[in-house]
Amino acid sequence: MPSIVYSGVGPRIAYERRIAGLTQAELARAAGIALGTLRKIERGERGVSDCLLDAVAMALGHDPARLLPNRERPDDRVHQAIPSLSAVLATYEDPEDGPCREPAALHGAVASMVTHRLSAQYVRISRAAPALLTELCRALRTAPPHHRPAVARLLVDACRAADAVAFKYGATDLSARLIDLMRWAARHADDPLVDATVAYVRTETFFASKAHAAGFRALAGALEGLPRDTRPSALAARGALHMRAAVIAGRAGEGDAAETHLDEARALGDRVPEGVYGGTAFGPNSVRIHEVSVAVSLGGARLERALELARVWKPPQDVPAERRSSFYIELGRAQLWSGRPDAAFESLQVARRIAPQHAREHRWVREDAATLRRLKRADAERLSNFAAWCHAGECV
Numbered sequence: 001m002p003s004i005v006y007s008g009v010g011p012r013i014a015y016e017r018r019i020a021g022l023t024q025a026e027l028a029r030a031a032g033i034a035l036g037t038l039r040k041i042e043r044g045e046r047g048v049s050d051c052l053l054d055a056v057a058m059a060l061g062h063d064p065a066r067l068l069p070n071r072e073r074p075d076d077r078v079h080q081a082i083p084s085l086s087a088v089l090a091t092y093e094d095p096e097d098g099p100c101r102e103p104a105a106l107h108g109a110v111a112s113m114v115t116h117r118l119s120a121q122y123v124r125i126s127r128a129a130p131a132l133l134t135e136l137c138r139a140l141r142t143a144p145p146h147h148r149p150a151v152a153r154l155l156v157d158a159c160r161a162a163d164a165v166a167f168k169y170g171a172t173d174l175s176a177r178l179i180d181l182m183r184w185a186a187r188h189a190d191d192p193l194v195d196a197t198v199a200y201v202r203t204e205t206f207f208a209s210k211a212h213a214a215g216f217r218a219l220a221g222a223l224e225g226l227p228r229d230t231r232p233s234a235l236a237a238r239g240a241l242h243m244r245a246a247v248i249a250g251r252a253g254e255g256d257a258a259e260t261h262l263d264e265a266r267a268l269g270d271r272v273p274e275g276v277y278g279g280t281a282f283g284p285n286s287v288r289i290h291e292v293s294v295a296v297s298l299g300g301a302r303l304e305r306a307l308e309l310a311r312v313w314k315p316p317q318d319v320p321a322e323r324r325s326s327f328y329i330e331l332g333r334a335q336l337w338s339g340r341p342d343a344a345f346e347s348l349q350v351a352r353r354i355a356p357q358h359a360r361e362h363r364w365v366r367e368d369a370a371t372l373r374r375l376k377r378a379d380a381e382r383l384s385n386f387a388a389w390c391h392a393g394e395c396v
Helices: 010-019 024-031 035-042 050-060 076-090 103-118 122-142 145-168 172-189 192-209 212-225 232-251 255-269 284-298 302-312 321-337 341-354 356-360 363-375 380-389
Strands: 275-277 280-282
Touching (some): 010 024, 010 035, 010 050, 024 050, 050 122, 076 122, 076 145, 076 172, 103 122, 103 145, 103 321, 122 145, 145 172, 145 192, 172 192, 192 212, 212 232, 232 255, 232 284, 280 284, 284 302, 284 321, 321 356, 341 380, 363 380
Antiparallel strands (some): 275 280
């Protein structure tokens, strides 16, 4: 994928560097670039490639989008990756010959992709996904039988990261094809917990098509297929499916079913520590976040439950950024529907600070920002800037 070169980022990098208390030499060393290069960038004498932007952003501890001028679109890099991902899906059963890294290196590359997904670093995923998926398909084809399950599990995890990008950026057909590749790879993994992961992710296709009843049936079938296992990973897999079932039942307006699955998820969440299991965050905090999601979906009197929970609890830092951002997006919608537009705007801004790429591409953020702008509440200039940032006009 060709690299994008951004101009006009030097002053922003210099500003963030000074805020972080770093000298040019310290930032250059942390980013792994030449000091002279950084000086030229800050003086505006050269542009910044996407790889270099990522390195500087990582050294500063920021999302790359934070360093870009307002006129730039960081999602350009994501859209450039879409054709490459489509090409991978056209050849996954018969990938081109080429090198394959050792299993440990492949495992490390996939682990990085999972980390990027959980922290909503979609641009970084888009850069790495096409080549990594191709390599994993090649590795699966050439692996000896006793190694195939492990490679298949890696392929499922990498596909899930790529799917997060496709789904968040509205490429629903590509998302469905990536999920089909996950299902194909899962057959080679021969692991019911991998099957549970695929069922969890596959629910996206039912959300996208509003086929909630079919999605609910698919999750029920996945729950039936899980063995009764007391390992934390198995308990978490079952609990995650119950959380997902509660959300899709809420979207379908089935309050009783949603409450039943939330109760099951709470009981399982109490049996495991909060953490990431098989690529999915699960535990008591994750269940609470899903309680808010269900309450917003069902609406009515249940909105007060979401607002009450938010008054006494906030997701802690150890919950992945994408999920914490989702909490504030859902909370913002509850506040907006409850006649609290200023509080809703504040929640949307918190979601943006936690996971900018996630918030920017979330349809509810755009819809709610457009509604708030029509209401002309809160700080008009900040609200207009926010609405422009998330392309709120695109949802009208």
